[in-house]
Amino acid sequence: MMEIPATSLIQSLAFFMLSAGCVWIAGARLAYLADTLADRFKLAKSLVGLLLLSLATSLPEVATTLTAAIQQSRDLVLNNLFGGIALQTAVLAMADFWARGPITNYPRKANHALEATLLVLLLAVTLVIVNLGETLVVAGVGLGSAYIAVIYVGAIWLLRRYDDSSDWVPVDLPDPDSLAFPAPTGLAETGNSSLIWQAVASCVAILTFGLLLVWFADRIADQSGLGTGFVGVTLLAAATSLPEISTSIAAVRIGAYTMAISNIFGSNLIMLVLVFPADILFRSGPILQNTSPMVSLALGFGLIVTAIYLIGLIVRRKPRIGVFGLDSIFVLITFLASLAAYYYVR
Template sequence: MLLDTHQNPIGINAAIFLVASCAVWWGGTRLTLHVDRISHLTGLGQVFAGMLLLGVITSLPEVANVITASSIGNPALALNNLLGSAAINIFLLAIGDTLVRAGALTSVVASPSTLMMSVLCILVLIMIAIAVTVGDVRFLGVGVWSVSITAVSVGSFWLASGYGHRSSWTVSDEAEDVRDKTKSEAVLQESLRAAIWRAGGLGLVIFLAGYALSQTGDAIAEQSGLGSGLVGFALIGIATSTPELSTVVQSVRIRRYEMAFGQILGTNFVNLSLFVLADAVYAGGPVIGELGQFEVLSALIGAVLIAIFLIGLLERRDATLGGVGYDSLTVILAFLFGLGLLAFHG
């Protein structure tokens, strides 16, 4: 049964929203350590662990929001949350750079998979902008564009995940720890099971908190008069992206730079693949038809932010200002400018 937050005063909804955001942050911070341990014990590697484990689990708030917002007849709130998260996740990657101040992150990230993910994610966001511009038609209960966006997102995730092994590039990852090889197999297996169970428990916490965020966010959008577009992009987008910020900061602190990028871009692929879920849950027409110029601008902002980091990844120069990479500072300024455009347009 859906939580009826529309009957609550806006102050109570804001308090629930804050508590749920804190729960998402708490779960995301601890999740990184367990995923890092799983990557060590299984040999998945930083990029793949970031994409597959962190990317999927930290997308659970968006999954909860898409299901609940679409089921109550507000798909615009759900899709703006997805587009907002795509841009905000890149913004939070830059914020993680400023908080840790370990130098330009792009100067120490050289995985071919990260470059491939960046390019593919830009293409998916441009595809969404095109879909909203030309409109959609419904076939077998879902929009054709929604199915296409989901298929390309999933395909991009799969293509990028194995690109590191197929690429002819050779990369020396100095950040990877040398693991203790004296542990017995039984101890390793026990540690792996414990890490998986803990990661699963934290994923459940993040999902439930994401459900609370979507319910209170919908009520706040109505009670404040700000509208689904801006609330979905900024307020809920930031709140549901708090696990990404916590995991990024934690990944950078423990020198898992590839994991940080893999998690952010992997999360974007997972989030954007949820378009077909919103279409399937929504009882009206194609959800793409509920979107407009606001969402086109949102998608293009996300593409521009990724492109800025892609330039930094290709340059691989440790150019910093106050210990923060120039590309991270540019991403922050570009995001704030884009948010101002959205607020003005909205």
Template structure:
């Protein structure tokens, strides 16, 4: 399968391809929520673990393929901004899902130790990405040493999440608004083989859509004179993150609150691996040292948003402003603030020796 050279694409063609791919991602992402919820019950791994591993990874396929493809084509700025912008907008989507659940704040109702662990893992991974540009610009086989560390920390973190789920050392207090993860009747579900096949097919659809989305995004950036960071944060990151918005809202409506929160946080942790995978695909050295200041700004902002979310998960406020949590309101303000600064062309201060 090949795509015609993007140099011959018009802005209209690039925009149409972009919209079609975004629509495919939204539809497939909606469908995969139900499949993952049923797989969680069928396998007995629980909604939090399923959200972290199955839902988080599957809905992130489109974005990961886009970042790796962009890095392979030498577009380091688009690759990194898509990854970091995706984490920021998905955290924003969690606040949107909080608005959908009206009974109580989502972070209160979906309290779980695994979700806390996942968010702690996300903060560690983001800190590593921010730390990498300040290390020596050396590579081994074209790969920076931080890349294997990111993979190792992620997989060890997932192990800790599973351990915390099976044998928690402490539990959140149960209240009248707490929604426990109770498996549905598995006898009324499709067989395991059918669920697995459907899951893999939907993952493939999301991956192909993300692959086609990258050249469309490049055309939009070139034809509109927008920076790749703006395109990555506002266009590709949002479009490839549509599954997280759709799946989190769908999970809330299904009553799978732990799955909704776990899917977003788990997807965010998985999305940090976009940067690691992009470093492997990037052939011009370390992708961390090719990160523009705008991308570092989004990494720092996302780290701040994740810290606010962690405080909200610990505090567990029942009702806040407009019947959403205070942390959700702060996260939304931070994201909008970041977008305004980026569109306003605010530049990072010059570095002094």
């Protein structure tokens, strides 16, 4: 990690907020660009969200995770990765505020239910491996982390193969309000090459300012005295999840609901598979061995919020409280409970 000039706590907070604003703007722009490119090249928006948008918005997590692994910081790697899962899922709950009804009412295919199911599977497998403590180790790398990578590859293959399938179709769907198409992004007249270059520039901005967010979050952890464990699972996870937050909210505001859902589930899958390259770089033993209680808590809360949305995707007509679906309310409550739990075991 490169050296940055010394700053006071107030200055660190100010630079953190400035970087957050830049990431927010770049993430929102990337959502508009991805939506327009999906229309131009006739790609399913759920697929664009799962494979393109989730990977682009996960760039800060990738850089942070691998850097922390090289620095042999097990807690920072795992708390950052797993702590962001419940947070990013809570983003979908907050997105109900901008959606025309509960966001889980909109998918017309079973893709998103399959995404959530595979995410539950991967979270459960990771939780089991964490509690077993990596009983099989080869060259300092736990076979459990390799198994997680294999499941991830299989999950992406299955989701890609299933994308064009119509062997399961939900019925009795609520009728969503009509949307303005093409989405009002101001990109209708922009050429394809310009769209692609703007998307690349947005990705570079997300990576650059995302890393600055991470650096200042780490500095705030030291200067505030809260410690890297609690900050890693809260502030740092929020910092690296900010691209997913901004892109998802922007996608919902232009009516690209399926892209927003796939972006979050896809990003959560990526955060789990990053355990494998982190384990390779972490040379102090298997990275999933001798973990803190906060790691198991983060995985458990990730399971809960994902399962809630899986239920929401299956139960199409559900009660609402104001603009929020009942599933989103439960996800927000669970996320707030997770923050209290993290503080308790810090």
